[in-house]
Structure formats: structure tokens, C-alpha cells
Amino acid sequence: MKAIWEVESSPVHRAIWERGVGLEAFDSAAMELPASVRAVMERSLAVVRRYKENRSLYGTDGSVTQEVVADLAAAGYWGLRASPAYGGYGANFQALMPFLTEMVLIAPPVAALMACQAYIGPIGLLEAFGTPEQKERLLPPLATGRRLGAFAVTEPGTSSDWGAIRTLARPDGDRLLVSGEKLFITNAGPGRTIGLLCLIDRRHEMVLIELPENEDERFRTVTYGLKALAHMKNVGLVFDNLPVPAANVLHSPRGDGRAIAYHALNCGRTAVCAGSAGLLRMIAGSLIPWVQQRRTFGAPIGARELVQRRLGWLAGRIVACDAMIAWVARLLDEGYRGEFESVTAKIFGSESVKDATVDVLLKTHGGRALLEGNLFTEMLSDLLAPTVYEGENEIVTLGYFQSLARVHGEHYLAPIAAAMKEGEGATAKPPGASNLWAAGRHVAAYGAWLVGEEVHHALGRFRHRLTADPVELAGVALELLGDMALEISAALRHFGASVAQRQALVFDLARRAQWATVMLVVSRYAEWQRDPLVRQAGICAALEFGARLTDSRPTGEAYQLLTELGCAVGEDRFALVTGADRGVVAMA
Structure with a gap:
């Protein structure tokens, strides 16, 4: 009997190689959302709506303001995934993924902040692999929003090829001295907490680092003109013998730090699909008034079969993304590895958004899609970028x-x-x-x-x-x-x-x-x-x-x-x- 987290236990693997899996293995489970969790979600959505309506969601640097971060902390947003014992609300993936879709409809960057914090980032890593001591020490600042999180794997010389990782953490008594460089790290910066994949004695390890509040000769950031995600901080991180407690190394019972990173990526890829479900809804919402008002040859274009076919396709992709989110979230909550399932969800969701952007949004708006203020023009980079997040789709x-x-x-x-x-x-x-x-x-x-x-x-x-x-x-x-x-x-x-x-x-x-x-x-x-x-x-x-x-x-x-x-x-x-x-x- 294979353990539930092994590859062979995957419903996809079993359906292909065993022929004994039932259809119910591909069902999503209905769940009752705890009142405390739903209350936090409603408060958080209300906070973001208020700032959006006041046009004060983003600061002069284009990023989500600290006032928004603080008000979301008061609402409980940052601690949704963390266990109640450490200041959180204990929401599982089946609750969080549809909520991520809801938040994307209001403010995609705020939803992305939660993904960096709780799905692929340090809260998710600690909940899955942290010791009681690590959780007691590191989770409360994250759950209360005093610290936000990030996931740091990519380097200037490597992305998918983790064998080429060069960042080192050299043991030095009860601490590690970290040296190296990371690139394209979303939501990173001074005062943040990151999960860092590096080498310790030639072994891949995952280390949690509470970055200093200020940059100095041991830690600095590198900025560049990255178009996506808009309104999100994305920087390079440079370390030169940065001291980190040796007690911050996470350990997996099923491998080295790469096993931990793969687990995080599975959670992150599912979140990409949840975000895609929101983006597809945004595209549909932007098209509805257009197809009703735009008339050709005496009739609105929404009455034309060509346009109806596009909108019907879009609706099908929305429901398919919702279905994938619900199913994969159930598997992750039950302890499955989720590798094939989350990869499929990420690829399907992001490719659906890419196709919808070009074949539905652009073609239906026509030349007006290129006008300032159109969803296509304003969000093109953000709509296409998920195809390369958590691994480029074809490579994955x-x-x-x-x-x-x-x-x-x-x-x-x-x-x-x-x-x-x-x-x-x-x-x-x-x-x-x-x-x-x-x-x-x-x-x-x-x-x-x-x-x-x-x-x-x-x-x-x-x-x-x-x-x-x-x-x-x-x-x-x-x-x-x-x-x-x-x-x-x-x-x-x-x-x-x-x-x-x-x-x-x-x-x-x-x-x-x-x-x-x-x-x-x-x-x-x-x-x-x-x-x-x-x-x-x-x-x-x-x-x-x-x-x-x-x-x-x-x-x-x-x-x-x-x-x-x-x-x-x-x-x-x-x-x-x-x-x-x-x-x-x-x-x-």
C-alpha cells in the first residue's frame, strides 16, 4: 500500500497505470466554511473594496500601500492560513482557493500578496514542515501581518534547473552565513520573511530568513524594470555572509530542501489556477457591456454566433478552472502530493487566460482593445505572465x-x-x-x-x-x-x-x-x-x-x-x- 503522498497514489497516475481508480477520485468535496474564517474573508474584501473605490489602493511607488497592509492585518487577512495556536484562523486550501479568486476580482495584487505569504511562502512552509519551536517563533509575526513573506528559488543563472543553484549557507556555530544572489523574487525586500532554497554542505536545503529591516553590506536588493505583476514589489536579493539562525532550516521526512520547494510549488501552482479563474471573470465582465452596446449591421455583436461562441468558450473555461481548483485543493488538504494535479491546474488556468486574452478579449474589442484604459492594454503583462510563473508551461x-x-x-x-x-x-x-x-x-x-x-x-x-x-x-x-x-x-x-x-x-x-x-x-x-x-x-x-x-x-x-x-x-x-x-x- 503506497503512502498517500507518493507519486503512485496520485489519482492521475492510478487512472493511467492501474485502471482501478473510480470516478469519485476526481470529485471535489463540498465543505462548510467556518463562520470565523468567512468573517475574516468578508472583512478583508471590504477593506480592499474601500481602498479601491477611494483610489488609494496603491502608493506613489505603484505598490499596495502600508495602510492597506495594516488594515488587512487588522481584518485577519494575513493569518488566514496559519493555525489558531499561532494567531491565525486555520483555513484550508478548499476555503482559501475560491477566496483567492474573489480577491482577484477586486485587486489581483492583494491576492498575489496572499499567495506569496500563505501558499508558496513561509506560512505554508511552516505549517507543512515547521517544528513546534519554529512555528512558535516564526509564525506569529507572519500571521499578524507584522511580516510579509516570499519564496526565493530563482537565481540569475538558473530557474528550473535547481542543480545549478549557487547560493550557499555556510555553517558557523549556531548560525549560517548566507552568500549568493536570487532573482525575480516577488514580495521580497527589507523586513520580509523568505523561504530560501540554497546549498548547505552541498545539500539542497530550505532556510527561512527574516530579512533585516535595512540594507547593508551583508544584504541588499536589486531593482529592475519588471512589468508584471503590476503593483507588486519584485527584486533581486544579494547576500554576503548574512547571518541566519541554523535553527531556521526546515526538514522534510521525504527528501531534502527540494522536496519542500516542490511542495510549495504545488500549492503555488494551484493558486495560479485560482487567480486564472478570477482573471477569466474579469475578461468576461469587461466584454459584457461592449457586446451589448457595440452594433454592426443593425444588431448588437452579442447577437452574433461568432461572439456567442467566444463567450460560451470563456464560460466553459471559468467553470473548468473552478472545478480544477476545488479538486486539487481537496487533494492537498487530504495530504496527497498533488504534483500532476497542480501542474495540470496551473498550465490549464494560465493557458486559458492567455488564449482568452488574445482570442476573446483582443478580437472582440478589436482596435479598441489598444485604447488606454482597456483591460487588454492595461493588464497585458499580468494576463500573460502566469504562463511562466512557477515554471514555464512547456518545461513543466x-x-x-x-x-x-x-x-x-x-x-x-x-x-x-x-x-x-x-x-x-x-x-x-x-x-x-x-x-x-x-x-x-x-x-x-x-x-x-x-x-x-x-x-x-x-x-x-x-x-x-x-x-x-x-x-x-x-x-x-x-x-x-x-x-x-x-x-x-x-x-x-x-x-x-x-x-x-x-x-x-x-x-x-x-x-x-x-x-x-x-x-x-x-x-x-x-x-x-x-x-x-x-x-x-x-x-x-x-x-x-x-x-x-x-x-x-x-x-x-x-x-x-x-x-x-x-x-x-x-x-x-x-x-x-x-x-x-x-x-x-x-x-x-
Whole structure:
């Protein structure tokens, strides 16, 4: 029996390699929000609304003002994730992720501050890996907002390649002397608390650092003209023998500091999807008055099928993001590793925003999208940047494939290759009888697995049955996930260890697994929705991915569902965008 945090326990991994996972593994759980938590959320939203209405949310430097930070601290905002024992409210991910979406609709930078503080940053790190002593000492200033947090991994010479990290923490008695440089660190600066991935005695470790209130020869920041995120501090950090308590090193029972960083990234990637759900709502809100007022050939453009199709697609992506957030948050709260799930959520959400920005926002507003004050012009960098946050999407997808294929390759194919290998290069010789016998046993085991998979594939009950029934759509998606096993195994068998260099093939396989996952999750989510338009939006999203994965064309029914949904969005009848700003329509 695998532990819940191991890769093999992932619902995605099991759906592909075991064929024994049930549809319920892809459900999100309904939860009652504690009154104390909801009260903090309502107070925090009210604070930000007030400052936004007064146009005083940002200071002269363009960042969220200290007055806003202080009022949010009084509301309890900064301690939502922290345990009550340390001054917080103990909200879990299932509560926090939808709230992040709510906050994005009012002020994306304030939502991003919480992500840096509690999801990928020091509160989340301490709650997951901190000792009682570390929590007692370091959490209260964070929970009360006296300190804000950041996550520091990227360096000038490395981003995804953590083997190239050069920041060192040299042991010196009961302290560490930190030297090195970090780059692109959001929400960092004097007086902040950061989680720093560095090397201690050549071992990757995660160290919490309470940065000094003032810069000096041991600590300074580097500024640069970064466009995204707007209204957020983002600096480089330079250390030169900065003293840090050795007691601030976090330890994971499942690896070194990289395991801690991966956990943080999984939480952060889920937050990116939650932010994407908010940004998609913002885009929809900005379009509604435009499609109602803009007229061509005697009718509003919202009456045109082309525009309705765009708005229907947008509604489907909103519901799919909501579904992914709810599902991944449940898994994280239950203790799952969440690697495949959070990567899929992050990529899906950020790519949806990117596509919506260009194919819906820009094309529907036309040339007016380039006018000053339009959402496209004012937020272009912020709308596109999430595709490279927490790892550029295609690079992260390659890593997704490696994790997905590793166990199968080690169990079946690596033993065959090892048994057939005797000597290397000039010393290589034909394998001996014992090697052939061992290889034969492994080949037989692999052959039995292949036959079983082929039988499962042939007996698929929902094969290519793309109807408007979310139950059947979920069944199709689960079969499509299971069918990925044969394709991935064939790639491993054909290319062996060099499959990692076949990046185009690897990316395509992993991307289709991600699409099937989203299709399955949103189908299950749609099945339980009481709002008929939300249900319809989930079905439209599932049909879109089903058509892609089965290389089929959308049916007439799919087009009708999509355009009817888009009509409802254009007429402002889609409840999920009710809270989004309608903005100003610049007719020019």
C-alpha cells in the first residue's frame, strides 16, 4: 500500500497505470466554511473594496500601500492560513482557493500578496514542515501581518534547473552565513520573511530568513524594470555572509530542501489556477457591456454566433478552472502530493487566460482593445505572465512526463534492458544464459501487462461517445486517461533512456494526459451543479477537450450548447461573472 503522498497514489497516475481508480477520485468535496474564517474573508474584501473605490489602493511607488497592509492585518487577512495556536484562523486550501479568486476580482495584487505569504511562502512552509519551536517563533509575526513573506528559488543563472543553484549557507556555530544572489523574487525586500532554497554542505536545503529591516553590506536588493505583476514589489536579493539562525532550516521526512520547494510549488501552482479563474471573470465582465452596446449591421455583436461562441468558450473555461481548483485543493488538504494535479491546474488556468486574452478579449474589442484604459492594454503583462510563473508551461510539462513515466519504466523496461546488457563499448559481448533467462522473465511480465492493457482498450464502454451527459463524458475521459498507458509505454520501449530528448513527443503525450484530466474533473463537477448554466458550461468545456482528444469534429449539439451559453453570458445571465467589474466601454 503506497503512502498517500507518493507519486503512485496520485489519482492521475492510478487512472493511467492501474485502471482501478473510480470516478469519485476526481470529485471535489463540498465543505462548510467556518463562520470565523468567512468573517475574516468578508472583512478583508471590504477593506480592499474601500481602498479601491477611494483610489488609494496603491502608493506613489505603484505598490499596495502600508495602510492597506495594516488594515488587512487588522481584518485577519494575513493569518488566514496559519493555525489558531499561532494567531491565525486555520483555513484550508478548499476555503482559501475560491477566496483567492474573489480577491482577484477586486485587486489581483492583494491576492498575489496572499499567495506569496500563505501558499508558496513561509506560512505554508511552516505549517507543512515547521517544528513546534519554529512555528512558535516564526509564525506569529507572519500571521499578524507584522511580516510579509516570499519564496526565493530563482537565481540569475538558473530557474528550473535547481542543480545549478549557487547560493550557499555556510555553517558557523549556531548560525549560517548566507552568500549568493536570487532573482525575480516577488514580495521580497527589507523586513520580509523568505523561504530560501540554497546549498548547505552541498545539500539542497530550505532556510527561512527574516530579512533585516535595512540594507547593508551583508544584504541588499536589486531593482529592475519588471512589468508584471503590476503593483507588486519584485527584486533581486544579494547576500554576503548574512547571518541566519541554523535553527531556521526546515526538514522534510521525504527528501531534502527540494522536496519542500516542490511542495510549495504545488500549492503555488494551484493558486495560479485560482487567480486564472478570477482573471477569466474579469475578461468576461469587461466584454459584457461592449457586446451589448457595440452594433454592426443593425444588431448588437452579442447577437452574433461568432461572439456567442467566444463567450460560451470563456464560460466553459471559468467553470473548468473552478472545478480544477476545488479538486486539487481537496487533494492537498487530504495530504496527497498533488504534483500532476497542480501542474495540470496551473498550465490549464494560465493557458486559458492567455488564449482568452488574445482570442476573446483582443478580437472582440478589436482596435479598441489598444485604447488606454482597456483591460487588454492595461493588464497585458499580468494576463500573460502566469504562463511562466512557477515554471514555464512547456518545461513543466516535460517534467510532468518524467514523473508520470518513471515508475512504469523502472518496473518493466529497465529490468529488461539491464538483463540484456553485459559490458559496455569495446568490452560489450552477447548476454549470457543467466541474463537471457532473467530478461525472458521480465519480458513475460511486460507482455502480460501489454495484453491486459490491450483488452481494457478493446472493451472500452464509452469509447468516443461524446454526448451532453456529464456522466458519459467522465467515462470517456477516464478511458482516454487509461489509454495513455499504452502510448507512454510504447515511447519508453522505443526510445529507452533517450526518450527525454524527444521533447516534442513527450510534450504531446503529457499534454493529452492533462487535457483528459481536465475533461474528467470538469465533467464530474458539472454533474453536481444546480445552476443549469454552470452545468452547461462544464459540459461545453468537456466536449471541447473530448473532441480534441478523439480527433473528432464538434457536433451540432455541441455548437448549439456553446452558442446558447454565450448568449446567456452576453445578456449578463451567467452568475459566475456577476461580481466582475463591467469597466468602461470606450467606443472611440
